Amino acid sequence: MNRTFRRLLILLVFLCMMGFLLVACNDDGDEEGAETEDTTENTDDGEEGKEEEAESGPQEGGTLTGAMYSAPAGMFNPIFYEEAYEANILSFTHDSLVSQNESLEFIPSLAKEWETNEDQTSLTLKLEEGVKWHDGEEFTAEDVVFTYKSMSDPDYVSAGGIRTAYVLPLLGYTAYSSGEADTFEGVVAEDDYTVTFHFEEPNINPLYYASFPIIPEHIFKDIPVAEMPEAAESRDAGAIIGTGAFKFTEMVEREQYILERHEDYWQGTPYLESIVWKVVAQSVMTGLLESGEVDFIADPNGIPPADFETVQGFGNIEIIEQPDFGYQLLGFKHNHRTGEDVESGALEPDNWVPNEKLADPKVRQAISYAVNRQGLVEGLLYGRGQPINSPIATQFWAYDDAAATNYTYDPDKAGSMLDELGYVDADGDGFREDPDGNEWVLNMDYPTGNELREKSAPLIEQQLEEAGINVNLRQPKEMTAYVEELTNDNTDWDLYLLGWSLGSADPDPSGLWATKAAYNYSRWNNPESEELMQKALKAPEAFEQDYRAEVYSEWQTVFSEDLPALLLYAQNSLWAYNKRLQGVEPLPYTMYQDAHLWWVNDAN
Structure with missing residues (x-):
């Protein structure tokens, strides 16, 4: 899809959305204990302002500032991170083969299509071509193999790895992780853009196991798995490489984390120039949101419930409320x-x-x-x-x-x-x-x-x-x-x-x-x-x-x-963002959906 057509499409979607409240969606199969709640939005802007904003369409440039109340521990390698605060960074820097929609169904991401064999023991995925890592190297099936092989490595758990749930069902996992086998059978590159997941037994949800963020082989191939957690490539801004819409470029540890747009992002160059994460005390978040010093507060806990009515009264803030995941x-x-x-x-x-x-x-x-x-x-x-x-x-x-x-x-x-x-x-x-x-x-x-x-x-x-x-x-x-x-x-x-x-x-x-x-x-x-x-x-x-x-x-x-x-x-999730931010389409479990399509109406 070329950039001009995509902008027209976004504009049409935006125009359609202006007359409706966002709704928190639940899986269609829910029967017990599920709740559907209207998203709360402030609507005290005039219609004239909305029309002018819609006519202008997505704009290039601008910076967003997000706030979280606890600093990331400092692990920015998807296969080793543990905390939601680190996930706030990784959500923008790394992609997975598949994503999910508002009904929690799997949809294409780095993998554009897939099929399973007749007995559900193999899943073959066709990958997007031309995807670039942040350093310009090309993403291939070998990166997928490397990611899952690393999580199956004999040293993975002792090095602090906790994502074994994604590899346990894979063919040959036990033999490889125990050191009894030298080769890994679970994930195989058929060619540069085709990868197959093989399972020990018929698997009822193979796409779940294929949904983990991918790390680059060319960055980590010479680093033993036991040493990955302490490597600069897992910890240092500027050394973290993903395929996501934003690059992690700078940080003042425990204070500020800066993400800059990935110009060669495979779904199109992001509109925003950068996203800045600031670590601030939860007690002052609401004031910073009102003053505009912070543009959004979302995961892991959003705005404090005690501040809901206060924030609801801010003329410059939208609130998304839905059951927490x-x-x-x-x-x-x-x-x-x-x-x-x-x-x-x-x-x-x-x-x-x-x-x-x-x-x-x-x-x-x-x-x-x-x-x-x-x-x-x-x-x-x-x-x-x-x-x-x-x-x-x-x-x-x-x-x-x-x-x-x-x-x-x-x-x-x-x-x-x-x-x-x-x-x-x-x-x-x-x-x-x-x-x-x-x-x-x-x-x-x-x-x-x-x-x-x-x-x-x-x-x-x-x-x-x-x-x-x-x-x-x-x-x-x-x-x-x-x-x-x-x-x-x-x-x-x-x-x-x-x-x-x-x-x-x-x-x-x-x-x-x-x-x-x-x-x-x-x-x-x-x-x-x-x-x-x-x-x-x-x-x-x-x-x-x-x-x-x-x-x-x-x-x-x-x-x-x-x-x-x-x-x-x-x-309830209580996510809030400044009305200068446009293009937000939340999912039941995250606000960070398609951040490359986010834009601000006051970009220079």
Whole structure:
């Protein structure tokens, strides 16, 4: 599509959109727990101004400033990054073979078309030709092979890699990742622009596994996988190379991150000249948005719910409100890793040490009844969210609220359950001892950066202590240090607060809750859960969505009874942007859609 035609098309779409409110879309298959909400927009501009703006059409140039309240940890290699703050950069710098639309269906991106073989064990994709990396080198099928081969490397996990969910089903993964095989069979380049994914067994959702961002072979081929995380090519502005619409060119670490447009972007040169990310305190974000010093606030948590009505009154700001693709949780540490396993980077469930303070699932259930989740939603979210009972996004067809236990706030029930289990206040100090009469203190940790989480921590502490549970609420840690300790399983952790932004490709929860999943910070080891998650992906039965929904209903029951975590709430996404920004077409899970088509109406 040439640039002139594309501009005309954008103009027509823009004219059509001016008379309508954006609507948050859910998957057509949603039945349980899904909500559809109107996007909130301020419409106090005059019609005359809108007509002038529409007539002008997309303009070249200009800079946007985005804000996030916590600094990226500094890992900008897609196969190694961990945090949403790093994803804010990578969303603009790296592309995947396929993307998704508003109905969560897979659509072409770097791959323009594809087909599967008859028994669903192979997926062959035809790639776009002429795609350029940021340094001018050409993107080919070898880059795809290299990306997946790197994530299957024997040193990948020990180097800190956590994206094994994308490679586990691939043909020969086990042999290659263990070092038993020298060649990788899972992804093969047929020619420069054709790549085939081979699976060990028939795969019900092959495009999901092909949806990971691609890294450049010519940049990393001489860097051992074990050394990739510390390489400049994974960390330094100017050395990060992707195929995305913007290049990561400069940074003042923990303060500012600058992206400049990729002139040779394969979908057309972006209209914007640059995007600047600033790290600012959440408490001042709203003021900066009003003054125009910040143009947009989106992932990971958007504008604070307490500021919604204030921002809604700003004449220069649009708000997008829709159900979040994620949740906040109170995690229970079931087990801890050994020091040896932490040092070697191994995830060996047979070596895990049980956390006796939380070993009984009924204790975890009692704790859950002592937490006022609805109160958190009303008091902290100002009603802009909902308690949820399952770690599957409400937008997915697999979410089944009825299958999970609803831990409504019931401190009396929490107390009676603990009484029956022998956790009673034997010495009259107001706190319960364990059944052996020993002091029972639960350490609780949480990170800084997210005001809602910071405010939740002392409220949860107070609620648990009202039920006689002695909580040692420790000083919060900066997110990078917090995640490191959480990953390494400091052996005195019991309770932790965390939030997850979920993937939109499939409801499969194994990436977070499988026994050996790196993100399984609770170190949950439940054979029934493991069996059900595998069953839900097993062909041929799993080709039927109704079958998978039934299996996932069973799994949600197991999760909510064994409780690796208490799901606190899913807050509404509250994304806000300055009206000078045009061309925003949000998806259910992101505002960063087709950023090469974003433009500002005051560009010089």
